[in-house]
Amino acid sequence: MLAIGGNSTPAIAQTTSPDVATEAQSTDLNTGFWSQIRKGATGNVSIPDKNAGVLIQSEGDTAYRSFRNGPLKLYATYGLLAILFLLALYFLLRGRIKIDHGRSGVTMQRFNGLERFAHWLMAGSFVILALSGLNMLFGRYALMPVIGKETFAFITLWGKYLHNYLSFAFMLGVALAFILWVVHNFPNRHDLVWLLKGGGLFTRGSHPPAKKFNAGQKILFWSVVVLTISISLSGIALMFPFETAFMAKTFAALNAIGFELPTSVTPIQEQQLNQIWHGIVGVVFIIIILGHIYIGSVGMEGAFDAMGSGEVDTNWAREHHSLWVEEEEQKAKSAPAAGSSAGQPAE
Ligand code: HEM
Structure with missing residues (x-):
């Protein structure tokens, strides 16, 4: 049972049922009672969920739904197509970045088992989160007409379960990677030189010096950290709706x-804002990671071996991380008896 109360409520709402309204009252009902409801007036409900007191939340249609189906999907499409186009163009113009001196046949350890576990936990879960997320945004229009309603419903339902559960694996992977790598990701003076030289990405034979991670990788690292925090908080708020209502309460x-x-x-608007934000961050994240996947696989000879x-x-290693190689050689020289294998070449 819903009853509209409060100062802004037209008196007619409490006294007259719409069913028995006279013609004159009916005009009042359209401009008064129903227009209040249309504007999202909150009534009193006897059930515990007080959100149910809002019969029609118009911003749900005018702000949230139209933004999600309009600008969000449009710019997300542009962004995703743009990065795919730019990567394809870069590949056509620059080709695969080769090891200039060819492979020596001697290798050294770049990432240990724990580091690779953290990376692939993060990467494997991210790929499924990204695909199931894109399906939630575009699947109805892009996939359903191709694979049919039933298959689409099946994929989307399981995609949603995976999306919810794997989000925790992803957070764990990023947290572990953060602990393992943060020490190598603070900026240093070499980063500026690296950036000024475009990382050697646009000039053949140019290899600006770098320690374990170059400036580009540091930018990726901090982007992953910041975007993960943002997408995780908004995602958890979507998973447990109305639990905290943090923004509404603030x-x-x-x-x-008295801040006026x-x-x-x-709380309902907060859920909608969360969902929009989650979608925006997700798309930006995917765009950045597509660039990373390119350079870590087809884009650069020898890079994939690291992971x-x-x-x-x-x-x-000498071409892309010369200062790191020097450090590792130094470590190996200064602690040979300790049994450290770090940086020791292996045939
Ligand atoms: C799924 C395909 C992926 C491939 C093929 C890939 C490949 C690689 C490779 C080869 C490295 C080592 C680079 C080096 O030795 O210098 C690396 C590092 C890294 N990856 Fe990935 N990666 C993938 C996905 C991801 C995802 C989804 C994330 C995060 C959401 C991620 C985050 C990182 C970070 C933070 C590093 C350390 C910094 C860097 O090397 O750029 N990777 N990845």
Whole structure:
């Protein structure tokens, strides 16, 4: 049972049933009672879920739905097509970045088992999260007409389960990678030179010096950290709707202590904003990672080995991470008796 109350409620709402309205009252009903409802007036409900007191939440259609189906999908499509186009163009113009001195046949360890586990936990779960997320955004239009409603429903349902559960594997992978690699990702003076030379990505034979990670990789690392925090918080809020209503409560609290913010946020609006934000961050994340996947696989000879076997060719290492090789050689020289195998070449 819903009853509209409060100062803004037209009196007619409490006294007259729409079924028995006279013609004159019917005009009042359209401009008064129903227009209040259409504008999202909150009524009183006797069930515990007070959100049910909102019969029609118009912004749900005008702001949230039209934004999601309009600009969000449009710019997401442009962004994804643009990165695929740019990577294809780069490949055509630059080709695969070769090891200039060829493979030496001698390798050294770049990532140990734990580092590779963290990377592939993060990467494997990300790929499934990305595919199931894109399906939620575009599948109905791009996939359903091709594979049919039943197959689409099956894929989407399982995609949603995977999306919910694998999000935790992804967070764990990123947290582990953060712990393992943060120490190598603080900026240093070589990063500026690396950036000024475009990382040697646009000039053949140019190899600006770098330690374990170059400036490009550091940008990727911090982007992954920031985007993961943002996408995880918004995702958890979507998984447990109305649990915290953090934004709604903050706005209400600020207004209560006299901040007079131009707007307030209802818990339902907060869910909608969360979903929009989750979608935007997801698409930006996918665009960045597509660039990373390209350079870590087809784009550069010898790069994949680092995360595949963990061993890279020393010529690759010297060309792309010369300062790291020097450090590893130094370590190996200074602690041979300790049994450290770090950086020791292996045939
Ligand atoms: C699925 C395909 C992927 C491939 C083929 C791939 C490949 C690689 C390779 C080869 C490296 C080592 C680079 C080096 O030795 O310098 C690397 C490092 C890294 N990857 Fe991936 N990766 C993939 C997905 C991902 C995803 C989804 C993420 C995060 C969401 C990610 C985050 C990182 C980070 C933070 C590093 C360390 C910094 C860097 O080397 O750029 N990777 N990846």
